[in-house]
Amino acid sequence: MLVSMRSAPDMPNNGVFRIAVVIPAFNEAGRVGQVVQSIPRDLVDDVIVVDDHSTDETAKESKRNGATHVASCRSHGVGAAIKTGYADALSRGAHVVVIVAGDGQHDPSEIATLVKPILAGTADYVVGDRITDCEVGKGMPAFRYVGNRLLSHLTHWIVGFDVKDSQCGFTAATRQALQRFDMSWVSDSWGVPNDFLVECARLGLRVKYVKVSALLGYRHSYIKPDSYVPRMVFILARGALKMLRARTAAKMENLERKK
16 A cells, blocks of 8 residues: 655655565575564555575465565575665665565564654654663573674764664665665675665765564574674674765865865
8 A cells, every 4th residue: 555644855746655565584484474464564565575595485485475576596695685675676666665574573563663754754764773672681682682782882983873773674765765875885695784874874864763672583593603793893894994985085075165
C-alpha cells in the first residue's frame, strides 16, 4: 500500500511514498519465513529477500511466504546482499528502503516507527537504537553491549554527529540518499552499518536514531573476537581516512571559492 504523508523535501510529486523491505539472508530456513510473514503489508509494498547463495530451503521459504526472491550465484557477504537489495528495490520504484535481518533480530512491527522521520521529511537515513534502553543480558549479551557502546563512540568521533548504535543494521533510507551513496566503496562483507554512516557524513545527510527492541534473533552469531576486532579496526580506519579526505577536499574547495 502506498503511504500518503504531508509535503516533505524527499517526497514524490504525488505526495505518496512506496516502501520496500530488503531482507539479506544466508541459510535462514526456519527463520526467514517468519520474518517475511511479520512484515506489515499495510505499510510495505515490496518485500525482497536477497539470498546470498544459501544451501538450505531459504529460497523456497521466502517465495512460499510471498517475498520476491533475489538469488546470488555465489556467497558475496551481507554487505553485497544489502547493496543488491537496494538496487532491486530502487528498480521497483521504492522511495524508502528498509533493511530487516533474515534471522529475526529485528522486529518488523517497528518498521512504522523507523520510517516515520523520513515520511515526516526530517531525515534521509534512519537507524535503530537498541542501546539506549537496552537491559544488558536480555536483549543483548554484556560483551556485545560494551562493544557496541565503544564502537558507537569511535564512529561518532569519525563522522562528527551523534551515533547511538553504530552496529544496528535495522535502517531506513530515502531513494535520494541511496542514489548518492558510493556503493563501490561500501564493504561487501559485514561492517556495512559503519560504512553507510560514513557515507551519510560525507554527503551531509540528515541521520536520525529511533529506539527499537534489542532482540537476540533465532540463530547463533557468526561473530568471533579474533576476526571481529581486526575487521572493525580496518572498517573504522578506512572510514576515518575517507572522512579526512572529504573534509580536506571541502576545505580546498572553500579556499578556491574565496579567491
